[in-house]
Amino acid sequence: MKRLLALMLTLLLALGAVPSAFAETSDASGDAAASTEDAHKHHAHKPMPPQARKGLERALENVKGTPAEKVIQGLLERAVTPEEAAKRLKEADELLKKHKKQLSEEEREALKEMLKAARDVLKEMKEEEAREETREALLERVQALQSLAQLFAENNDWQAAIEAQEKLVRVKKADEQAFAFLGRLYQKAGKKGIKTFVNGEPVSFDVPPVIENGRTLVPIRAVAESLKAKVQWIEKTKTVIIERDGVVVKLTINQRVAIVNGRKVMLDVPATIRGGRTIVPMRFISEALGAKVEWIQEGQIIVVTDEATGQPADQPVQQPSEPANEQPASQPADEPTAEPAVQPAP
Template identity: 35%
Template structure:
């Protein structure tokens, strides 16, 4: 469904301000003042179109200095946009900054509304349409981190990278893009990735045995051992056969990504259109 331009602008105003300045509202150590806005921070402006009528504006300056009217103002704005991307952002602000004033029933409703990755992706769409592809990439990266399991977010990020001229297999581990000395590649239908980059991103310990030409990774009581140029490997001492052998490319050991990820109890997904390898821990 195509999103109304007003809602897209609303999402842009709220999310970009949140990303650059952190929370739009200050948290006070004193519970009685927890809902007061911090006047030293820029006001967040929400442009809300009510029932197709004229735009009305809600800002932290309007509500922030009137006690609980700060969060009441956000609730009022939320009523008009709760099924739009901006509603997800407002719900997140309410839960983060005004949790002490919200009933359990309302918290459950806000949790249902909050869908941060969709809201951030909507902002990335706006920036992309405006020609700010680099900024769109930055925001879309935040969308990826907001929901590690959403392959569509990785797909959108990959398409933005294509616009910037970035090509080849993309690799993400827990929403981050590890630094690689050699790029991932596909061989005989299997994707091979730098072994050390994957292991260290998953906080595993890696050791190299020059005499055996083997590499061993240990994580959470699991030990995986691979032999260079061999389809032989072991997981906790049990021998397994790889579809493609581990190899050394430009001085780096590369291994089949699905094998090493699943052996270390991580989930691995493949996004075909942008050739993205997605690894995350449940």
């Protein structure tokens, strides 16, 4: 049992959960406990991942009524840095191998449970730390790009400002303020025509989008590929079939009735062919496939975002209302800022 306690204490140190009684009486682990004191304070507020907690709770059941119970209970209450945890886990593994033959089957099983649970904790800690670093890096990138775009705009370098802002919307995929500022930059630069972004990425068309009866039609294949949807063309019936995540949409050229998962839907504008490409109503096809569509009037930008796509940074981008105090370029043809929902066919 003494060896079991020594191993458990080492494992306990892996996550910085040493009860004071053990820390004071263990010569071998005293220095390690002291070295992790600051890390305890930093990480004590973090909750233990559910999977790891369950593993430790199982281990706790195996040592009920023994001095080891307090050790595991302490392990359930605190955590330490991933680096320190990795170091101590290695030591615990080595000790387990060294004394394996001298331990009872029950002791070995208890230690295995603890090691497995501790590794789960370590994995979760590393993943959480990586997520935090990613969010911080993205936030810094957003702030840097925002500053660059504004700096270029203030100096009337519209192309450089556009490039910086286009990089920004790749990160802030659904931020309307960021796209609105990009639209104003397009106007300042005199860039006409409809621009389309899917999940922050610009979509290029070999046939330009068109507006008919207040609806924007775009080449379906480029949009479908951007949304990772499959497209099939049936020449005999002039029908295009789009599939994504269990949704099947069928549109027939020059027909105002579409089929979505077997249900008839009436379109304001039918699919048609332009320049050898099938063009379809952008809002209808995007929303049918589970994406969100926004229309930015200034600069004529279509913003398509998967419903599951969020913002990497916590706050929306704060953009100036105007890039600079100059007269805007001429306004391209308008599209309604909002479109009514497509009505089911009778």
